[in-house]
Amino acid sequence: MLKAMLGEAWQAMGANRLRSGLTMLGMVIGVGSVVLMLAIGQGAQYSVAQTISTMGSNLYIVISGSTSAGGLRSGSGGGPTLTIADAEAIAELDGVANVAPVQQGTQQLVHGPNNWSATVVGTTPPYLEARAWTLQSGYPFGDSDVRAATRVALIGQTAADNLFPNEDPLGQTVRIRQNPFVIIGVLARKGQNLDGRDQDDTLIIPLTTAQRKVFGNPFPGSVRMIMVQATSAEAMPAVEASMVALLRQRHRLREGQDNDFFLRNLAAAADSAAETTRVMSLLLGAIASVSLLVGGIGIMNIMLVSVTERTREIGIRMAIGARQRDILAQFLFEALMISVAGCLIGLFVGVGGALLTNALTDMVIVISGTSVLVSFAVAAGVGVFFGYYPARRAAALDPIEALRHQ
C-alpha cells in the first residue's frame, strides 16, 4: 500500500515535470540558503573562537592609570601607578596562574638594509605561557635575562618575514634605537586578534632591557600594564576581587577614592565577540528560513492547484473505495516528495555554495552534521505542514460532486 502510494506520488510528480521542478526549486533555494548561511555563520563563530583561543584564556590586563592632580584626570596608562612589585604581589594571590608585567610600544627594527616598524613587547617569561604562545624555533629567554637585562629577542612571524625575507632570523641581530638584539627564538604564528591587529608583527624582549634601552623609564620599578592569568574561568571573579583589594591596599587608596588602575577582562571581551557572531549566525539562519517558508508556501499553492485539477480523479478514487485518509495520504506524499527531493538537491546546492565560498574567499565555513540534519527535518516538516491543508481539502471533497467535475 505504502509502496503503491509512493509510486503514484512519483508518477504524479513526473506528469507535470516543469511544475514539480519549479515548486522544488523553491525548496532547493530555501534549504540551500539555510545550509549556506548556517555554514557561514558557524564558520564565523569558529574563526572567532580560534582568535579568542590565540589570545590566551582567562586573562586580565591591569593597566596603570588615572592619576588626578588638581582636578586634571589622566586616562588609562596616564600615570606610573603600577610597579613590578605589584606584579610580584599579584602572583602570590590564590587562583593566579601567570603574571607578566608588560611594557610595549611601536619601534623601528633594523636589520642590515631592511627596516620595519613593529610592536616591541618588554615582559617576563610567564608572558608566553599566559598567552599560550609557543616557539617555532630557538628558545625563550629566562628570568636571568630579565635580571641581567640582556639584549635578546623573540621575533614574530610577520616581523621576521619583513626583516629577514630570505634567511633564518635565528641568531641574527636586530637593532632597535642602535641597540643590537640577538634573536634567540622565533614565535609560532598566531594570526589576527579580535581587533584585527596582526599579533605576529612583534618582537618580545626582556622587560628590564625594554625599559632601560628601548622605551626609557623615568620612574624606575614602574610598569605600564600587568597581564594576569587566572587558573580557570571559575576562579576569575575571585581573582578579580582579591586583585583589586590587593592593589588598593598597596596603593594606599582610601575608601571612596577611585582606583588608580584599570582592569580589563579579556574573557568578557571574548565572550561579547562570540555572542556577536552567534547573533549574526542566528540572524543569517533566520533570513534564510524565510526563503524556506516561501518555498513551503509554493508547495501549498501548487498542491491546491493540483487538487482542483484532479478533482475528478479524486472522485473516481473515492468511488472505487478510497477512504478519506487514503486521499489525504496520497496528496501528503506528493507534497512530501517534492519537499524532500527539493531538500536533498538544496543540501547539495548549499554545501556546494559553501565550498565555493570557501574556495573563492578566505571566509571560514563550517558544515556541521547537525545543521544539515536540522534543515532536512525542517524541510520535511514544511512539506507536511504546507501539504496538509491541500490534502485535507482533497480528502473532504464530496465524491458525487468530484465525479461530476469536468
Added chain:
Amino acid sequence: MSAAVIRTLGLGKTYQTAAGSFPALQGVDLSIGNGEFVAIMGPSGSGKSTFMNLLGCLDTPSSGDYFLVGRNVAHLGRDELAALRNRCIGFVFQGFNLLPRMSLEDNVALPLVYAGCRRDERRQRARRELARVGLAGYEGARPNQISGGQQQRVAIARALVNAPQLILADEPTGNLDSHTSAEIMGLFTDLNRQGISIVLVTHEADIAACAARQVRFRDGLLVSDEPTSRETPC
C-alpha cells in the same frame, strides 16, 4: 428477503437549495434479489441519478433505510461507505473514468490498492480481469491508446476486480456507438449469467431491454416496476 442484494424502505433524499428544500427522491421501496439484472429508467430530473448515488453508497439518504447485502447502510460514516464501495460494489460510468496517467493494469488494480492487497496479488487479479473482458495483452497500454469500447471494458474489469456482488452501471453505453454498445451489453449479460447482480441506468429502451426487469422513475417517485415484456435476447 435475505437473498436480496438491495432493499430500500421509504428511501428519500431532499436537497437544501437557496430556493428551499427540494425533494429529489421520495419514499422509494425497492428490492433487488441476488443475480438480478435491473434497468432503471426515467427522464432527467426524475430522481434516478439520486437513487443510483444512494445505491452506490456515494451519498446518504435523508429518510428511509437502505439494506445492502442485508446490512443497513443508511447511517454509516464516510469511511465505512468507502469500504463498502470497495468490497461490495463495482462502478461503471458513462465517461469510463479511467485514470489517464496509469496503465490499464494499474487502473484495474486500483480498487485492490485501497483493499490493501499485496502487489503481486493485485497484478495477478488485474491481469485475470483484463483477460475476462477480452483485453489480455493490453496491460501496459494507456487509456488514451485504446478505443472507447475497450476503455469501457477496462472500466468493467476494474469494477469486477474486487469480486463484488453488485455492479452499478450509469449509462454505460451513453458514449458508445450502437455496435460497441451491443458488445458491452453482451458482456454485462455474460457477467449476469455468472451470478453478478447488475443495476443499469439508461434512457435507451433497447439497452434497457437487455435487463430482465425495468424500474421507472418520474418526479422523484418510483412509478413502475415490471419484468421486460419482450422475449428478445439482446
